[in-house]
Amino acid sequence: MNDQGLGIRKIVYYSEEILLENGLSPAVPAIRATAAAVVTNPWLDGKATDDLNEEVIQLAPVLARKLTDVLTKELGGVDAIQAFGKAAIVGTAGEIEHGAALIHTPFFGNLVREYFDGESIICFADDRADAGASLVVPLWHKNAAATRTHYQTITTRISDAPRPGEIVVALGASTGPRPHSRIGDRLTDPIVKADTLGDLIS
Amino acid sequence: MSIRKIVTLTEDVLIEGGREVTPAARVAVVAAIVKNPWAGQGFVEDLSAGIDGNASDIGALLAPRVLEALGAPAEAYGKAAIVGLNGEIEHGSGLIHTLAFGNHFRDAANATTLLPAVEKRGPAGVVFDIPLKHITDATIRSHHQSIEVRINDAPHADEIVIALAAAAQGRPQQRLAAFATETK
Numbered sequence: 263m264n265d266q267g268l269g270i271r272k273i274v275y276y277s278e279e280i281l282l283e284n285g286l287s288p289a290v291p292a293i294r295a296t297a298a299a300v301v302t303n304p305w306l307d308g309k310a311t312d313d314l315n316e317e318v319i320q321l322a323p324v325l326a327r328k329l330t331d332v333l334t335k336e337l338g339g340v341d342a343i344q345a346f347g348k349a350a351i352v353g354t355a356g357e358i359e360h361g362a363a364l365i366h367t368p369f370f371g372n373l374v375r376e377y378f379d380g381e382s383i384i385c386f387a388d389d390r391a392d393a394g395a396s397l398v399v400p401l402w403h404k405n406a407a408a409t410r411t412h413y414q415t416i417t418t419r420i421s422d423a424p425r426p427g428e429i430v431v432a433l434g435a436s437t438g439p440r441p442h443s444r445i446g447d448r449l450t451d452p453i454v455k456a457d458t459l460g461d462l463i464s
Numbered sequence: 465m466s467i468r469k470i471v472t473l474t475e476d477v478l479i480e481g482g483r484e485v486t487p488a489a490r491v492a493v494v495a496a497i498v499k500n501p502w503a504g505q506g507f508v509e510d511l512s513a514g515i516d517g518n519a520s521d522i523g524a525l526l527a528p529r530v531l532e533a534l535g536a537p538a539e540a541y542g543k544a545a546i547v548g549l550n551g552e553i554e555h556g557s558g559l560i561h562t563l564a565f566g567n568h569f570r571d572a573a574n575a576t577t578l579l580p581a582v583e584k585r586g587p588a589g590v591v592f593d594i595p596l597k598h599i600t601d602a603t604i605r606s607h608h609q610s611i612e613v614r615i616n617d618a619p620h621a622d623e624i625v626i627a628l629a630a631a632a633q634g635r636p637q638q639r640l641a642a643f644a645t646e647t648k
Contacts, residue, residue, distance in 0.1 A: 270478050281468060417616040
């Protein structure tokens with residue numbers, strides 16, 4: 263079945279390349295991007311107890327393949343991609359669970375990890391909203407999720423989607439860390455507990 | 465020229481009106497978020513120094529990028545200047561309504577017509593629509609279209625968003641009578 267037969271109406275790519283942040287060029291430049299697909303919600307008119315698995319198996323792998331292809335091509339290859347994240351915006355005629363179904367099963371997440379050569383759990387955002395809603399997509403390192411330099415976000419938005427009967431499924435990626443990341447990491451952190459801070463919060 | 469960020473947006477339409485669009489219809493936008501060259505100077509009567517120092521450079525930066533993002537010959541195009549809240553709309557107009565800016569895009573796209581434009585002032589995250597028309601004949605009705613853009617943190621009050629848009633085709637499912645059929 264072709265993309266249109268699966269109900270894919272639109273594919274949108276958005277990227278940001280930061281040249282200056284607070285007046286200074288980032289020491290490690292990065293491009294942050296999202297690729298998003300607008301699909302017909304395959305569970306419209308369903309019940310809250312329906313099993314969603316059959317449609318997940320049909321649709322989620324195709325979305326994983328398509329969105330990873332776009333980001334890999336635009337960002338210069340799998341090795342260039344250091345951080346990733348995912349998101350779904352369900353149109354107002356659908357359930358939040360419908361978006362979760364498309365991004366939170368192995369039929370999406372495992373394939374994204376495989377195509378991006380990553381091992382981390384994929385961080386996410388989801389929402390139900392009208393067309394034109396913005397959603398902040400969290401990203402973290404694809405192989406070492408606790409790498410603090412790579413905690414970052416990118417905002418995704420499609421002007422005319424999701425319609426009430428549609429779902430926007432988005433994948434985010436970054437080729438590097440935050441500009442000027444300089445807040446340490448788990449190896450350099452001091453031990454912080456309420457009683458070590460003394461008067462500050464007592 | 466001080467550029468904070470470069471944004472690229474492409475939209476591929478695969479279905480319109482419930483029918484397949486084959487091949488998918490693509491529109492691309494590339495935007496540069498630049499420091500307003502006249503920020504903090506009050507009312508500047510003669511804008512020519514700021515125009516001469518920036519307009520051509522921004523046009524030269526954006527034109528090849530938007531055609532690369534499109535990935536196909538451009539058939540329609542347009543431009544935008546979105547001025548941050550501290551600036552004048554005239555500042556944005558100054559940067560985009562010069563041949564020094566537009567000729568980079570016209571030459572790269574083998575185009576001849578004037579670029580349709582949007583000029584507007586707004587806060588960071590303002591939504592704007594870039595109008596596009598055919599690159600060699602602005603009366604070709606099938607190619608009248610627009611694309612909506614939003615950059616969540618731009619323009620800052622002392623910045624200007626300068627953008628170019630290109631389409632590889634007319635509107636998906638375009639089926640209006642040609643302009644000439646109404647003027648005979």
